[in-house]
Amino acid sequence: MTRPLLITMGDAAGIGPEIIAKAFRDQPHEMAGCVVVGDVATLRRASQLTAAPLALPVALLDSLADASALPPRCIGVLQKCELPAHIPYGVVSGLAGKAAAECIVWAARAVLRGEAAGMVTAPIHKEALAAAGPMFDRYPGHTELLQAEAVAFMGRPMADVPVRMMLANDELRTVLVSIHLSLRDAIAAVTFEQLLQTLRITHRALSASLGRAPRMAVAGLNPHAGEGGLFGSEEQTIIAPAIAAARAEGLDASGPFAPDTVFMRARHAPGKPREFDVVIAMYHDQGLIPVKYLGVEQGVNVTLGLNLLRTSPDHGTAFDIAGTGRADASSLLAAVRMARQLAGQKAG
Template identity: 80%
Template sequence: MNRKPLLITMGDPAGIGPEIIAKAFRDAPAELAGCVVVGDVATLRRAAGLTGAPMPLAVAWLDALADWPTLPPRCIGVLQKCELPTPVPYGQVNALAGKAAADCIVWAARAVLAGEAAALVTAPIHKEALAATAYAGFPGHTELLQAEAAAFLGKELKDLPVRMMLANDELKTVLVSIHLSLREAIEAVTLDNVLQTLRITHAAVGAGLGRPPRIAVAGLNPHAGEGGLFGREEQTIIGPAIAAARDQGLDVSGPFSPDTVFMRARNAPGKPGEFDVVVAMYHDQGLIPVKYLGVEQGVNVTLGLSLVRTSPDHGTAFDIAGTGQADPASLIAAIRMARQLAG
């Protein structure tokens, strides 16, 4: 990745983020070469003790990001960019933990935006812990990173729209809306929102593929409205947005029945998918198919930012934090995808 490091934020220190980072260094040292953790050194050292590795993983304090090439193999380099007097208890909502996680995200995002690092991979944070801090105005990673990117570019938030993509090796889906109630999500299906999603998807997915992506669009209603019998949004909103996207040169098809389009797009062994990505109208419509194929390989990607950001497709897992049971597979997949997207 043009010899720039990839940054991994530690996530909420009370959750499994530090543990899966340590296990990723244990299980995939070649893929973790060139990765630097932005977090708390003592917390990462505690997490390294959970890996069960026959030889303990070394955790090194880096004074500066420029020092990363001096790290030996299998050594976790950590930039101390948060304040924690001691490692916080596992599995408990803690404002200190929420602030430490957010401070690391902000520092890392600014480093990537400034061109000092190639990409950003974020370990899971706890929304309740974040809400107990000065960052309470940000529901999660996406909004916080959107604000940082907009500020860096000197733009208003409304002028830097972002979208969520969940992806694995078999299926990619992009959402028109993210964390809204179902009623609000239906109201968010507007011509402008759908068209904007198609444009963002075309640019971001196309950059990763190196060619224009084949985009399928799911309808909102059963059977994509069945010609208006089960709803008219496909005729009055989604169809016109697709037509406008085609007029702009995008390779877009649909709207298709939501209960079959994901199967058509799935890139199964020996059976390539008809499409590169599916645009779904709301959260559960798009995420259930990807997660059903395996949460351990799912990667959350924020599209529309002026930086590459990926994340594992799971939360902080407070119920198993500190037990040594956490699986690093999704984090490793997120690191792999971040490298692909960063070029």
């Protein structure tokens, strides 16, 4: 890539800065061309935490152009937020939430302007984001904040730029019809329009990455996909009609399938090629539990539907181990690799 990848530092009280420092320490070639958007003091503390045997240097950059002159294993940071010298590890803080959000906004705008190839976001804490103040407390998470930045950049209504979350690893991909809603609200969000829109977004995104139309399996909402209406009618009245409409548009969509077995059919394992390229899940936990069970350390979150490239690790801030030096950078590195792959395909 000729343009850098931006890595937002995430919540300073969590493991985000630590896994960034470990990624630069352990895989300098993979992290070449990556620039951290964050707080220099926080990254220096993380570098000291991961020192083996010496802490990596952390350089304050004046601009993205300065990153090209950095040597390997040097962490280049664009200072785009302000924090006290010592944010306590493992404690929800509105200051940390605000700083994390400011970094996300700056990085998103840089990607939208074409100054960076994409962004990889370290984990944020949703309570901290909610405590960040009126500029950010209306956003449940990364996805909604990035959607708001994209529509503002394009000057279009929010309804014209729908987004979806895809969780993926080497074995399984799943896309969610709804994201951060209560279960009651998520069930209500399973509508003909929402599902058809999800199928269209998934088809466009995966067609670009796979080089062909994806085989999309649609999970049911109810046990046994409703069992012919015995356990619920949504499969008959909403889900099946949306699948039929997608197929009429030429999309390769099948289902609805029983939620407790469809993920096994879409899993790619040695000696068992997948039947489907992706599962469309009706709500957050239905889709995320199977992917995370296969290994959080390799999972990647990809935002679909936006005119900016964003990936992230498939885990949270891990406040329980923040500051201990025990965090695993594998998922962050997987997110960087996927961002590079997607950026290359977009350029091609």
